[in-house]
Amino acid sequence: MVATTLSWWAVPAGADSAPTAAEIDWRPRAELPASVRERLPVFCAGGYLPSGAGSGVSGVFGGAEGEPAPVQASGLNARYEIDRTLYLEGDVQVRQGAFEVRGRQARYSQQDGRVSVDGPLVSRGQGFLMTGDSAEYQVDSGRFDINTATFLIHAAEMRGTAGSLTRLSASEVMIEDGMLTTCGPQRNDWAVVASEINLNQAEGFGTARHVRLEVLGVPVFYWPWASFPIDDRRKTGFLYPEFGSSSAGSGGFLALPYYLNLAPHYDATLTPQYIHGRGLFNEAEGRYLSPYGQSILQLGYIGNDSAFADENPGESGERWALDASTIARFDGGWTGYGDYSVVSDEDYLTDLNRTLAINQATHLQRRGGVRYRDRNQYFETYLNDYQTISETIADVNKPYAQLPEVLYGTTRELGWLETGLESQYTLFYRDNENLTGLDRANGHRFRAVPELAVPMRTIWGFSRPSVSVDYTRYELEDYSAGDGGFDRTVPVAEWDNGLYFDRQSSLFDVPYNQTLEPRLYYAWADADADQNDIPDFDTDLQEFRFDRLFQPDRFTGGDRVGDANQLTVALTSRFNDLMTGAERARFSIGQVNYFQDREVTLFGEGASTRSRSPLAGEMVLSPLDTLEIRSSGLWDPETGETEEGRSQLVFHTEDYRYLASLGHTYSKDELEQTDIAGVVPVSDRVSLIGRWVYDSQLDRTVGSLAGIEYNNCCWSVQVVHQNYLTDDTELETRLLFQVQLKGLGGSDGSSTRIAEAIYGFEERERRRYGTP
Known part of the structure; x- marks a missing residue:
């Protein structure tokens, strides 16, 4: 605390009382x-x-x-x-x-x-x-x-x-x-x-x-x-009680967290809580900060969940969960990390979880490894596995574990020539006892992609021709299509070109710079059309959108390499505010022209005889520092129909008192949802909080949040009612409360849920309570 110049309150002679x-x-x-x-x-x-x-x-x-x-x-x-x-x-x-x-x-x-x-x-x-x-x-x-x-x-x-x-x-x-x-x-x-x-x-x-x-x-x-x-x-001491109501919890709950400040570099929080209809449930969180990084361990346990035992005859009612994560940054560009999650049953996350850093999921990841990166190369090796928690997922659809996966990549400049290498070794494994055919295969995959390129850049454009070879080697067990040892080699050529034009003007007395950036990208890959004798360890079709126009392969993972003979034509224009340097608008549109049919498939998916792709576009508008409008989509000129579309408007005032977002997501014959959210003050002290997600295909609400918040300078309260769709397409409900007494902290319960639902709410809370 800093001392300042003394200015005393004087006591008048004869005064009987004084100010506090x-x-x-x-x-x-x-x-x-x-x-x-x-x-x-x-x-x-x-x-x-x-x-x-x-x-x-x-x-x-x-x-x-x-x-x-x-x-x-x-x-x-x-x-x-x-x-x-x-x-x-x-x-x-x-x-x-x-x-x-x-x-x-x-x-x-x-x-x-x-x-x-x-x-x-x-x-x-x-x-x-x-x-x-x-x-x-x-x-x-x-x-x-x-x-x-x-x-x-x-x-x-x-x-x-x-x-x-x-x-x-x-x-x-x-x-x-x-x-x-x-x-x-x-x-x-x-x-x-x-x-x-x-x-x-x-x-x-x-x-x-x-x-x-x-x-x-x-x-x-x-x-x-x-x-x-x-x-x-x-x-160390008790935090404020948490209380609320949840249909998943059979009614109300009351929690009394206790914080343990064990040392400057580690602490813990114990949260015993009573849930009506279930019993005594305990959660614990421990945090450890070392000179290298932070580790967090979270546990949840209930010894006899009476509601769960009633719904699942034969089950004991004992339920638990664990989530552990760690990261350590060492000298010389090395980093170590780990993340491990496990739950006792598939309904735990819906019924009980409030503090574990696990969202609704069908697979929980367990991954740990080390990575290294410098200016010219990177290296990473890790072990990766999953717990599949949904009993409805068949064995054939469960993901493979990587035990281990090793990645190495490097780029080098040799005068005007640039060399590069991307390589990967993986041992894939999953339980194949109940599987047949290619789905039974486990084994090793090695992949290397060496590349030679000639990068050319000037202030008005660039050109980068390159050639590479995509080589893959398999050594498989329980392989039903022949010898488990085989390889695949695919030559690939790319040529990426762009020009840059700009001009300066003004709008509403604000000077700006407008750019015009045409881009041509050609890709050719001579891949064998029949690759369906290779198992699918980690491969899928890429989602088609504007930023994927400049990639030679339409598949992710390493088990398929797509055939290509195609030219992408794209155009981007930007408007940059010369006073602040901010990008106020960006418009992009592009299309792929195919010179031959695509024949490589992932068990029937990925082939096409079209000569042109849908038009892919993006638009980003930021007329104000507090307003952003984003829109992207696919439009098919052959049918005149929109294939996909995503739009979002996000607004907040400088002090984040007002928050608003409006979103729309559309996928032809699959999905159409509208999402409206906002925080609106009705006075200096009272704000309304809400979010509504409506699915037009299902013709129903799939999520909602409604609440009210009151603030004055020494305390605040939030009351929030939340609906969310579970895996069994039922709407679960929660009634959450949060009370903050300035200077003494407060209860948790609603702010985390609101921050997950409404863009900018976390920043709003940080500014109000001064949290880092």
């Missing part, structure tokens, strides 16, 4: 400096503006330990009994080193080193202001006792009252019959009242005995003992 510490430093919004008002949320009516403290003056907190400094005292009138007592009256100021107090009159006993001060009195310091009726100060020990006190901690914006307050040391204060709140003066929306409160600034936390939480003066909760932060440091 909070009232002295409180300023309405209109009286705050512009720089402070800009940082103040709109729902705050004002804030604290310290009058300042003299250099080294620390009031209740602060002050040097050790050898007592000389006592300095002054007043309008003084009377001194030699070697015994000093009497002062009128605008009295007593200072010893870093301690200073001002009041109406004082008496200093030289024999026992005690200073008695009658108030109203004020003591101000580094981030602390205190007032009271009377006080005593021990010169030798630094102990300071004050009666009928009020205090204000500026950094935490925490104020309070005390029947008596004792400064035990330079950083510790004891409060008897005290009250704490972060609400503004004379506004006790909530308060923590306790018989005894200890504030330890050195440790950054406070403790209290016989604590009750009062809302509008009404007690709502009691703790025999509590610990709470007074700054942004972490502290």
Whole structure:
């Protein structure tokens, strides 16, 4: 905390009462400096503006330990009994080193080193202001006792009252019959009242005995003992209860998280919770931060889920889940990582999960490895496996494990020539006991793609002709189509060309630069048409869209190499704001012209006799820094129909108070969904939150979220009702609550769900609560 220039509140002669510490430093919004008002949320009516403290003056907190400094005292009138007592009256100021107090009159006993001060009195310091009726100060020990006190901690914006307050040391204060709140003066929306409160600034936390939480003066909760932060440091203790309702949980739930600040580099959170209809459910999270990176372990366990046992006769009701992740960055460009997830049954994520970093899924990934990267090359090796949690997925559709997969790639410049290599070795495995034919195959695959290219670049364009060879070698077991050892070689040629034109103009007095960027890309690959004697370990057809126009292969993975003889013609135009450098608009359109039929298939998929692809286009508009419109799609000129389309409008105000998004997704004969979401303030303190997803093909709502949020400067509450579609096409419901008491933290429960549903909400929460 930084000390500022001292400006004391003076006590008028004959005054019977005085402002509280909070009232002295409180300023309405209109009286705050512009720089402070800009940082103040709109729902705050004002804030604290310290009058300042003299250099080294620390009031209740602060002050040097050790050898007592000389006592300095002054007043309008003084009377001194030699070697015994000093009497002062009128605008009295007593200072010893870093301690200073001002009041109406004082008496200093030289024999026992005690200073008695009658108030109203004020003591101000580094981030602390205190007032009271009377006080005593021990010169030798630094102990300071004050009666009928009020205090204000500026950094935490925490104020309070005390029947008596004792400064035990330079950083510790004891409060008897005290009250704490972060609400503004004379506004006790909530308060923590306790018989005894200890504030330890050195440790950054406070403790209290016989604590009750009062809302509008009404007690709502009691703790025999509590610990709470007074700054942004972490502290072991209970977090706020979480409560809500879920149809998957058979009703309401109540959770009481407990945070363990075990060490500066590791901590944990335990969350016991009772779910109506299911029983006691426990979740735990541990986090470890090493010099190399972070590791997180999350666990969930319920010993006897009565609802699950009733729905699944013969099951014990014991259910559990685990999610572990780690990442470590070493010197020299090396990185290690790992991610492992497992659940006891396929319904766990729907019924119970609220804290594990696992979303709805049919396969849970387990992957771990190391990677290396520098300017010219990369290397990675890892093990990868899955848990298939949906019982409806047949064995033939379960993914293969990679045990291991090794990747290596490099590029080198040899004068005007560029050389490159991409290579991959993989051992594929899955349980093949119930499989037949090619689906039974397991084994090794090695793939290497060496390339020679001649890159040519100027400020007005580029050209890059290249040739490569796609070579693959298989060594397979349980292979039904012949000898398990065979290879495939496919020559590939590419020629990528682009031009760059630009001009400068202005629109609405804003100068901008417009570009015109035509691009021609030719690809040729002489691949054998019949590759269906090769198993499908990791291959699929690529989704066709604009950014895929400039790739030679229409397949992903390594088990198919597509035949190609095609030319892509594309055009992009950009509009760049010359004042800010921002790209305000981008329009792109392109089409592939095929000079021969595509014959390579993935078991019947991927062949085509068309001579032209659909037109693929993209549009991005950012007329404002707070508004973005994106649209992409495929239009078939042969049928005159739209094949696919995706559009999204995203808007937020600079302070993220207003959020809005509108989206539409369309796939011919498969999917058409409309998505509307937003956060709209109806006043400075009340906001409405909502999202609605409607599927036109199903003619039903497939997801919704509706809620209300109230904020003022010392607390906020969110109430959210959520519907979401499960794997069995049923709508599950949740009713979630979140309460935040400024300065004491809050409960979780709704913000995470809203952030997943509404773009920009996470940034909105970060700005409001100052989280990193």
